[in-house]
Structure formats: C-alpha cells, structure tokens
Amino acid sequence: xxxxxxxxxxxxxxxxxxxxxxxxxxxxxxxxxxxxxxxxxxxxxxxxxxxxxxxxxxxxxxxxxxxxxxxxxxxxxxxxxxxxxxxxxxxxxxxxxxxxxxxxxxxxxxxxxxxxxxxxxxxxxxxxxxxxxxxxxxxxxxxxxxxxxxxxxxxxxxxxxxxxxxxxxxxxxxxxxxxxxxxxxxxxxxxxxxxxxxxxxxxxxxxxxxxxxxxxxxxxxxxxxxxxxxxxxxxxxxxxxxxxxxxxxxxxxxxxxxxxxxxxxxxxxxxxxxxxxxxxxxxxxxxxxxxxxxxxxxxxxxxxxxxxxxxxxxxxxxxxxxxxxxxxxxxxxxxxxxxxxxxxxxxxxxxxxxxxxxxxxxxxxxxxxxxxxxxxxxxxxxxxxxxxxxxxxxxxxxxxxxxxxxxxxxxxxxxxxxxxxxxxxxxxxxxxxxxxxxxxxxxxxxxxxxxxxxxxxxxxxxxxxxxxxxxxxxxxxxxxxxxxxxxxxxxxxxxxxxxxxxxxxxxxxxxxxxxxxx
Amino acid sequence: xxxxxxxxxxxxxxxxxxxxxxxxxxxxxxxxxxxxxxxxxxxxxxxxxxxxxxxxxxxxxxxxxxxxxxxxxxxxxxxxxxxxxxxxxxxxxxxxxxxxxxxxxxxxxxxxxxxxxxxxxxxxxxxxxxxxxxxxxxxxxxxxxxxxxxxxxxxxxxxxxxxxxxxxxxxxxxxxxxxxxxxxxxxxxxxxxxxxxxxxxxxxxxxxxxxxxxxxxxxxxxxxxxxxxxxxxxxxxxxxxxxxxxxxxxxxxxxxxxxxxxxxxxxxxxxxxxxxxxxxxxxxxxxxxxxxxxxxxxxxxxxxxxxxxxxxxxxxxxxxxxxxxxxxxxxxxxxxxxxxxxxxxxxxxxxxxxx
Numbered sequence: 001x002x003x004x005x006x007x008x009x010x011x012x013x014x015x016x017x018x019x020x021x022x023x024x025x026x027x028x029x030x031x032x033x034x035x036x037x038x039x040x041x042x043x044x045x046x047x048x049x050x051x052x053x054x055x056x057x058x059x060x061x062x063x064x065x066x067x068x069x070x071x072x073x074x075x076x077x078x079x080x081x082x083x084x085x086x087x088x089x090x091x092x093x094x095x096x097x098x099x100x101x102x103x104x105x106x107x108x109x110x111x112x113x114x115x116x117x118x119x120x121x122x123x124x125x126x127x128x129x130x131x132x133x134x135x136x137x138x139x140x141x142x143x144x145x146x147x148x149x150x151x152x153x154x155x156x157x158x159x160x161x162x163x164x165x166x167x168x169x170x171x172x173x174x175x176x177x178x179x180x181x182x183x184x185x186x187x188x189x190x191x192x193x194x195x196x197x198x199x200x201x202x203x204x205x206x207x208x209x210x211x212x213x214x215x216x217x218x219x220x221x222x223x224x225x226x227x228x229x230x231x232x233x234x235x236x237x238x239x240x241x242x243x244x245x246x247x248x249x250x251x252x253x254x255x256x257x258x259x260x261x262x263x264x265x266x267x268x269x270x271x272x273x274x275x276x277x278x279x280x281x282x283x284x285x286x287x288x289x290x291x292x293x294x295x296x297x298x299x300x301x302x303x304x305x306x307x308x309x310x311x312x313x314x315x316x317x318x319x320x321x322x323x324x325x326x327x328x329x330x331x332x333x334x335x336x337x338x339x340x341x342x343x344x345x346x347x348x349x350x351x352x353x354x355x356x357x358x359x360x361x362x363x364x365x366x367x368x369x370x371x372x373x374x375x376x377x378x379x380x381x382x383x384x385x386x387x388x389x390x391x392x393x394x395x396x397x398x399x400x401x402x403x404x405x406x407x408x409x410x411x412x413x414x415x416x417x418x419x420x421x422x423x424x425x426x427x428x429x430x431x432x433x434x435x436x437x438x439x440x441x442x443x444x445x446x447x448x449x450x451x452x453x454x455x456x457x458x459x460x461x462x463x464x465x466x467x468x469x470x471x472x473x474x475x476x477x478x479x480x481x482x483x484x485x486x487x488x489x490x491x492x493x494x495x496x497x498x499x500x501x502x503x504x505x506x507x508x509x510x511x512x513x514x515x516x517x518x
Numbered sequence: 519x520x521x522x523x524x525x526x527x528x529x530x531x532x533x534x535x536x537x538x539x540x541x542x543x544x545x546x547x548x549x550x551x552x553x554x555x556x557x558x559x560x561x562x563x564x565x566x567x568x569x570x571x572x573x574x575x576x577x578x579x580x581x582x583x584x585x586x587x588x589x590x591x592x593x594x595x596x597x598x599x600x601x602x603x604x605x606x607x608x609x610x611x612x613x614x615x616x617x618x619x620x621x622x623x624x625x626x627x628x629x630x631x632x633x634x635x636x637x638x639x640x641x642x643x644x645x646x647x648x649x650x651x652x653x654x655x656x657x658x659x660x661x662x663x664x665x666x667x668x669x670x671x672x673x674x675x676x677x678x679x680x681x682x683x684x685x686x687x688x689x690x691x692x693x694x695x696x697x698x699x700x701x702x703x704x705x706x707x708x709x710x711x712x713x714x715x716x717x718x719x720x721x722x723x724x725x726x727x728x729x730x731x732x733x734x735x736x737x738x739x740x741x742x743x744x745x746x747x748x749x750x751x752x753x754x755x756x757x758x759x760x761x762x763x764x765x766x767x768x769x770x771x772x773x774x775x776x777x778x779x780x781x782x783x784x785x786x787x788x789x790x791x792x793x794x795x796x797x798x799x800x801x802x803x804x805x806x807x808x809x810x811x812x813x814x815x816x817x818x819x820x821x822x823x824x825x826x827x828x829x830x831x832x833x834x835x836x837x838x839x840x841x842x843x844x845x846x847x848x849x850x851x852x853x854x855x856x857x858x859x860x861x862x863x864x865x866x867x868x869x870x871x872x873x
Contacts, residue, residue, distance in 0.1 A: 146607040149570055152594040153601045154621035155669060164620075168611045 012332035017352040026367040030218040055199040062124040063182040070132025078140040095278035097500040099453035100127040101190025106285035109482035120197040126278035132177030179235035187360035190455040200224040221363040228358035289486035322390035322451040323444040334402040353395040365460035405439020449499040520581030520672040527576030551720025560709035569594035600666030600674035608650040615646040621669035635664035676708040750788040759787040789855040794833035797848040804848030
C-alpha cells in the first residue's frame, strides 16, 4: 500500500520492541550493578564451567541429533515407499503437542535410569525434532522433482543426485530447524529439572528460589542470554540472505519415490521407535499412571476433583487471556508488515519478536521480577505481569499467523472501504479484521497451546495461590508422586492436542512448523 | 551423434494407454519434432527415451544399441542423453558455471569446456558466477541448453523448451537454439504443441494423436498433404468446402479445383487461406465473394469472406494488397487442394442435423 505510515499504528507496533528492550536492559543493568563477573567467580567458580559444559554439550548433541533424525524422518516420509506413510505424515507434528516436561515426567516415571545427560538428550531430541522435520518435509515437497531427473540424465546415480542436488537445497531448513532446537535446549527448564540435569536454567531457578541474591541469578541469566544471542547470530551469519528460490513454476509431477528395497524394514523400525519415543511413551505413561491408585507411585498422593478442576480452569483462563493479549499486542505490527512491507522501520520492528525467540522464559521472568519490584511493586506477582511475559515469549507465533491471515484481506478491499468514506480504523474494524478473523483465531490457538504448556515463567511469575496444570504436574513429579501428576498431564496434553489440531487444520501441519521455524 | 530407433513402444499408466505401438526413426544429426495436444503422451515419450520410465512393450535403441526392451533397461545416467525442459530445471543452489559443469565431473577439460559452452550458447563470461534466479528466462534457457550439451550427449531431448519464454523472444531463441543444435550436429527430438514450432524446427514432424503416431512426414508434406481432415485442421489454418470429385478435379463453390489425390464422389475439400487470391470482381476464372471481416497482423491480413451460397472462407494476403480490396471482390484458388471422401454416415448425420 502506498502513502505514509500511520503514526498511531507505528507507535502501537513499537510496544513489543520497547518491552523486549526494557527486559534486556534490566537484565544487563542488574547483573552489572553488582559486578556480575566478580560474583560469578566468587560465588560459583567451577560451577559455571560445569554449567557451561553441560548446557553447551547438550545443546550441540541435541541439535545435531534432531537435525539427523528430523531430516531422515522427513525424507523417509515424503520421498520413499516406507510402509504406513499416511500414518507417519499425520504423526509428524504430534510431538509438538506434548510439552517437553511432560515427556520428561513420562520417562522419569518409567525408570529412574532416564536422567542426567542421556535422559535430557533423549527428551530434548524427541520433543523438538519436529522443528527440523516439518520445515525439511515442506522443502522436500516444494522441490521441483525435475531437478533430480536432470541430475540423473547428466550422469549422476540416484544417490549422487540426492547428495549433490537435494541435500544442499535442504540446508536452510535443516540449519534453521537445528538453530531452533539449539535455542530450545538452551532455554528448556522443566524437562531438565525433572531429569536432574544441571544447566543454566535449572541453576538460575535454584539460585533464585534459594533466596540468594537476585543479582547472581541475573548474572547467570546474562550468560544464558549471551549464549542464545550467539546461536541466533550464528544462524544469521550462516544462512542470512541465502535463499534457493526455485526457478520457474516447476512441473506438477509427483516427486520421485525412492524404493527402499531391503531397507524398508529398518526404515519402518526407525519410524516406529521415533513415534514410540516421542508420542508413545509420554501418552502411554500418562495413561498408565491414570489407571494406578495414587498410592502406587513412589510418593503416594491423591488428586481431588476440586484441585483438578481448579487447575484446568486457571490454565484455560491464563491461556485464553494470554492469547487475546498477545494477538492484540502483535496486531499493529502484523498490519504494518503485511501492508507496508519493505519499509526500513517496518523491517526493523518485525525482527524484534524473532529476537525474543532468544530470550529464555527464565530470563524474561527474572528481569520482570527485577523491574517490577524496583519500579512498579503493585505489578509484582500479578496476573497481568504473567500475561505480558507470555506475550513476549510467544509473539513470534502470533506474528506469523496474523501476518498470513491479514494477507487474506486484500488491500484493494481496504481501499474500496476508504473510498466509501471510512477512516483507516473504521476499515480495520469493518473490513480487515472480519476477513482475517479465522486466521487470527488459529494463531491465537497456537499461542494458547504454548501458554498452557509453559512452565518456567509460570512457576516464577504466577501470583501466590495460582495453580496451573503445568505447575501441578511439576510439583507432583518433583515429589515423585507420579500417579497424582497423571490427571493433570492428561488434561494438559488433551488441551494441547485440541488446540494444535485447530491450528493445523487452519494453516496445515507444515505451516505450523513454518510458524515455529521461520 | 547417434541415430534413435523406436519400435512398437507402448506405455500405460494405471491401465490407461498413453502410448500405443510407437515406431520412430531419427537419423543421426536430424531433428524430429513431435507435435501433439497437451496431455497427449508427448512428455511420456521423452521420459521413456530418457529412461525415467520403463516401457510396457517395445524397444528403444540409440546408435544401434538397445537401451530398453523387455529384457534390458539402461539407467538414465548411462544413456548419454541431454534433456531440456520448459522450465530449464536449473539447480537453484548452483551458479551458471556449476550448472553447466554438473555433468562434467570427471573431465580434465571441465573449466575449458564450461567456457566453450557458455560462448556457444551466447552467455557472457561474467555470468559464470550468477545464480539462476538472477537470469532472465531466455538466459536460463541458454544455460540449460549449455548444461545439456556440455557432456557431449549422443541425443538431445527438448520438452516444450520455449513455451515459458515471452512470445516476443521465442522466435529468436528458437532460431539460435536450432543453429546451435545444427552446429554441433545434434540428433534431437523436440516435443511441442505449437505447430509453427514443429513445422519450422523439425526436419521431420511426427503427429501424436490418441497415443499413436498419426502422421510422420516432412513439414511441407504434412502441411500440404494431411492424412485426414482433422490432421489438416490441426497443423494449420484451413478453409473447408463441400464438393463433388471426378478423378483429380473437384466441383466446388470456389469453382473447379485441382486435387492431389485421385478421388470420386462427394468430398470435403481442405485448402489453406494463403491459396485464396483476391482479384477485381468479375475477373475471368474467379468467383464473387463479399468481405465480412478483416484481422490485421501487420505483414499479412486474414480476410473473412462469404461466397454467393453463404459458404464462409478466409484468405491470407499481404497487408499491402488489402488496400485495393473493398466490399465485393473476386476470389480464385492457386495450387492443389486436399480432398477427403465424405463418408455415408457423416453425410447422413449432416442431413439429419439439417432436417
């Protein structure tokens, strides 16, 4: 659209950027104020080295493993004659509906052997490999099959053609997904805490809840923040500006299906194991503990219907509130991006939510606590604060979804609306929003899913007495009361599956991946 | 370059016959144009020759060596064939240089060969480091041609290679590709749905209809002597008349016409609009006609006319000649025409419809 950017819209769109900037500045300032380097050295010394080693080794191992597993699974499902392809296709995004800490709960309750590095690696890979699988599967489907024919006619074997032509073009999807898994591995808290695997997040939580000085936590948070930014920057340096825009329209030919021959069975076993590990065990263990009497677990505890209903209600309330707030917060920015693309200011502002991807929930929570206690004490431990934290965590999902929904409402219709005598706000209310509503709803559902399964920020920021489903699972698992954690986990997975299904039915499963992956 | 021989080739997809009993011979260094409607199995034929699909029946031999039969199947990568498609199929993650060099992995003269191919297809050397998306459609197609020709294939297959290019550029690119193919002495098979392209590029043209080769001839023969009425209408603009044939001569609304075949009885006559000449009214040997419309193409004009018995005909004349023609004119036919016996059933049907 032509014309000047409306000032009101720009100001509204700048709010997310201001929030993120405030948080980063607060974390840095708080850590610096008390001489972070000195404190880290004095207070933790060797601990920091161990944390660094744990965190980085898990990050590297999990992202590499997820890249291999996700790419292999995508290739098998999209391009080979592996048995039960439709089933695997349908299952591709399913692990995303199972929060990592629930998966962790399932494995820990299966056997105490699943803990420390091995368990953490297993859970992280199983929970987050779809972040690689989905974009890679989408790229494989998009790729012009003619290219592989061309490689062969030019004298290359099928495997050679795959290595020289297909694999290089999957690179952005594989590396992009890998970077996301790395970020998740850096910022994951619940799953690692349950596995008794010490990383920066678990240590920050420990330091904070032990009531030690907040500055130590802030100093640790600063290190974590720097690690996240390094991952983001590394990805941008590797892949920034690289695009393999397909040349021409491509033919509507069905892609070559590779015949696995004797490898069909091993491939099938691989996919079965992957599905079992990522979806089967979490669901299976939850169901198992549901059928057990509360006393059967290591720690006996009973669940009252009252507590169950209460936690469900709180989770849904926070989820819906957070989804609405996040959508409203991001709407002006999405408007700018979809209507005035290419303006420098718009491009700059639209990067902010992605930067927030590198902000761990625990860092956001900590700096909110720091800021509110010092500046606006009445906000501390309020529901509003928690919802704002959710908004910052999940605004990338909202931005992608709402942006693509707004494209559904062509600028021409808005111009007609303007021509009929409405101001831009009137057009927004009467033309744009009604057209974009279904897509916005789907984006909000994705945010809702994420909020309901969020644990870290919720633990730190929830007002006293607030109990969500995620918190109940966490408390019971920490106390080894696996049977009483099960009903909460079951409801949580149920909500997550329903809302994920809703999002996927709107955007398609791969778009769900793209929303997370882009 | 090599000879291509195809015998009794058949292919079905899901039980639906796509190609049936195809026999073709392309001599070394010749270009065969295969003309057919879209979805008529043209691309399938090329994919069979390339080895991407296996035929149900029949044999394919290149240079006397069978590459496909009931008992043998040579892999595509071992056939030494070049393939050029509508979209070019360039690898988007590789530069022009890397694309052209793709099939030259093991050759010592790779660099020199790439430079030579770029020169041959008329790509400036500074394009070597560009990516496909930085090229125009014509440049992409030149790159694809260079890539296809670089490994010195025995045979080159062209699958509607010009249809994605702007009409304005198409003719020029067609001409230069043809010149390049002739320069390297390539044996080539071109498939297209565009009869201009088939007639202007092919040394021979095979028309694929209903999965079979309906006619296989030199372009001039195909245009002048189509095997049936439908073929005549498919390969070019036509004027259709009813007539009565006696030996080689036909009584028609355009007067007495000379026919290429010996034929008797009621016929349908097919002639080309450029065979119709406009002359001043009442010129001896001409028939009177009224001009009903004019379609202007620049160098030439298509004039719509109506004869005294209301038969509509068309004449293609140089636009320069149009100035002298107004309102009522005389028309006469030059050259021989094609005639096809009107079958009894067809005549019966026509009468029924009229009644």
